[in-house]
Amino acid sequence: MSLLDTLTAYCANQFFTYGDCLQCPHPSGRCSGSCLKCSEEVNFHRIGGRTDYDCQKFMYYYVCRYSWKYCSEIMYALEQIDLSAYPVFNILSIGCGGVPDLMAFEETRPARDTTEIFYKGYDINPYWNPIHKAIKQYTLSTRDITAEFINRDIFDVLSDGKPAVRHYNVIVLEYLLSHFPPDNRMHLASVLFSELIEVVLSNRLSNSPFLFIINDIDHYGVRPLFDILLNKLNNEGYRFSYQKGHFKYRGSDYNDGSVQYFSDQNKFLIPDEIKDEFNCAINCTSAQLIVEVQ
Ligand SMILES: C[S@@+](CC[C@H](N)C(=O)[O-])C[C@H]1O[C@@H](n2cnc3c(N)ncnc32)[C@H](O)[C@@H]1O
Numbered sequence: 311m312s313l314l315d316t317l318t319a320y321c322a323n324q325f326f327t328y329g330d331c332l333q334c335p336h337p338s339g340r341c342s343g344s345c346l347k348c349s350e351e352v353n354f355h356r357i358g359g360r361t362d363y364d365c366q367k368f369m370y371y372y373v374c375r376y377s378w379k380y381c382s383e384i385m386y387a388l389e390q391i392d393l394s395a396y397p398v399f400n401i402l403s404i405g406c407g408g409v410p411d412l413m414a415f416e417e418t419r420p421a422r423d424t425t426e427i428f429y430k431g432y433d434i435n436p437y438w439n440p441i442h443k444a445i446k447q448y449t450l451s452t453r454d455i456t457a458e459f460i461n462r463d464i465f466d467v468l469s470d471g472k473p474a475v476r477h478y479n480v481i482v483l484e485y486l487l488s489h490f491p492p493d494n495r496m497h498l499a500s501v502l503f504s505e506l507i508e509v510v511l512s513n514r515l516s517n518s519p520f521l522f523i524i525n526d527i528d529h530y531g532v533r534p535l536f537d538i539l540l541n542k543l544n545n546e547g548y549r550f551s552y553q554k555g556h557f558k559y560r561g562s563d564y565n566d567g568s569v570q571y572f573s574d575q576n577k578f579l580i581p582d583e584i585k586d587e588f589n590c591a592i593n594c595t596s597a598q599l600i601v602e603v604q
Contacts, residue, residue, distance in 0.1 A: 384414035405486035406431030
């Protein structure tokens with residue numbers, strides 16, 4: 311079984327056996343009994359609603375709701391890249407959550423490909439910890455995937471200014487930028503990109519291209535942030551190629567150079583009972599920036 315199958319089965323099982331949320335951290339002080347409702351409150355910043363992923367049962371729900379879609383979106387991105395140029399995948403994932411990016415790397419490698427994957431996931435939210443434990447458990451059953459998780463604020467980690475100990479060749483930001491508060495998002499994105507270039511890219515794996523993937527909501531509050539990274543790479547003198555992609559039909563051209571994918575289909579057949587229970591997000595809808603630094 312793949313990581314996607316294993317983790318969604320684990321989270322579905324945890325969800326069903328979790329029981330009622332007796333000490334609900336919902337701002338209203340009580341659990342509505344509907345994780346779908348909380349999910350929508352977080353997504354659409356409903357006033358008086360849940361503002362963050364701060365409920366254990368909700369985390370299990372989130373993994374079952376979004377993993378197939380988010381994994382599919384990264385798979386589309388990886389199909390744009392010549393993965394054979396990468397001797398290993400040393401992946402730094404920021405705001406990694408339930409690791410749909412790691413699932414996509416596992417799914418996209420050609421059959422019998424044993425290119426090793428090292429995955430380091432940072433997430434500030436401790437509610438992911440039991441899920442990270444289950445992911446680590448899964449990787450122990452594989453010969454070529456290793457995963458480590460750190461429950462810390464990435465800005466604290468990077469502001470130490472020390473070069474990354476590990477030589478990475480992939481950075482993924484999946485639905486991280488949209489999670490930053492809108493009024494400070496541009497500043498945080500700018501600081502994050504500068505520090506990633508200074509601390510991680512400058513200490514990259516030799517003999518490999520370096521891949522950045524940003525996958526996030528196709529929204530005016532996020533798309534312009536992609537250019538901040540491109541400008542910084544330019545200013546630092548890096549040679550790179552890039553492409554921007556999106557899935558949804560856009561009524562008007564945002565002049566951002568993004569090309570619509572030929573398909574927005576999910577890469578998987580999700581079992582009907584899971585689809586219904588977790589209101590699974592099916593079609594791909596994100597906007598992406600894919601950068602390869604030479
Ligand atoms: C919308 S979730 C996305 C999770 C996962 N990448 C996915 O695609 O499903 C955003 C994640 O970013 C994490 N996050 C936000 N700010 C962070 C920070 N400063 N440092 C580390 N993680 C952060 C949150 O805790 C949350 O789990």
